[in-house]
Amino acid sequence: MLVLVGESASGKDYIKQTLIEKYGFKPMITYTSRPMREGEKQHSTYHFISEEDFKKKINEHFFAEWKKYKTVEGTWYYGTALEDCHRADADTIAILAPDGVRDLQDKNIKMYVIYIYANLRTRMQRLSLRGDNQEEVNRRIKTDEYDFQGVEVLADHITRNHFNDEIYDVVDDIIDAYNSYLM
Structure with missing residues (x-):
């Protein structure tokens, strides 16, 4: 199972959808x-x-x-x-929070974890473009600061997805890392 982890507006859902459409992953x-x-x-x-x-x-x-x-x-x-x-099998894709990854690790669920890193400026721009309630945006950003402390140690691979990055480059990086893991 491929697991995507990332803060609010890091691009997880869009990347997940692209992986489903381009590579045939099955969503959990x-x-x-x-x-x-x-x-x-x-x-x-x-x-x-x-x-x-x-x-x-x-x-x-x-x-x-x-x-x-x-x-x-x-x-x-x-x-x-x-x-x-x-x-879940190798073609299954899920999005989880760091605590969810830890819980699945505790249950010995086999997964490959990708941390999608997007800097705060990028995430704020995306949240603004989505038209989210500003109070909720602030709450999510603050919660993410706490929830994602040390997330790097949970990840098998880290990829970046900043505002001007091409989504297909990000997806290709994820696929290359996941295929190497599966070999």
Whole structure:
């Protein structure tokens, strides 16, 4: 399983989608209790479930990893099903937070972790272009500073994705590193 890790607006979702479209990766669909955004699809973007159902799944040990975020808009949960992790193969791609990577490592889930580094200036530009709520942008940036401390030690490979970098160069770097790992 290929796992992408990166701060808010580092380009994880776009890179994941490019890898799916260009190289045929299969996305691992994770769970969330947050509201569906425009353009997202149930069981395609996420498995959208209620907070109550999410908490029930936590108690049933359904998740290999999960995280709770206190956002400007409320408390949101995200998690990855343990069964999905066990079924994952070399063509599976997932996006995880550093704590999620640690949780999967603790469960001996086989994965190759790519840290997508984008500097703060780039991430702020991207968040502004997305039109995100400024209070939420500030919260995410501050949370990322804490959550991503020492993330480099979790990564098997680090690639950069700054504002002017060509996305296909970034994707090719990821593919080259992953193929070397698989050999």
